[in-house]
Amino acid sequence: MYNCAQTVCAAFGREDLLEEMKVCGGGRAPEGTCGALYGAMQVAPDKAEEMKAAFCAATGATQCNKLKGEHRVACQTCVQTAAELLVKIFETK
16 A cells, blocks of 8 residues: 555656655655655656645645644545646646
8 A cells, every 4th residue: 555655656657756755654755745745746846846836725734744733634635636736737748
């Protein structure tokens, strides 16, 4: 079973990132970033800042602890949001 970061990477065919993303779920991505967002940023690193801003606008935060605590955003919602942002980015390329 994949964590949030791995799920986003796998959904976009980036199996090469799965091992690296194994430790990035549950708020363990760098700087406490949401794992789903972090995975998406690794899939499209050239759009990472744009994605981070759009994710924050959609969910209220980019850090896992804030998403789960203050904003009460479910992991499934984070994965869905990150995936939708990636789809939009790939559609505009």
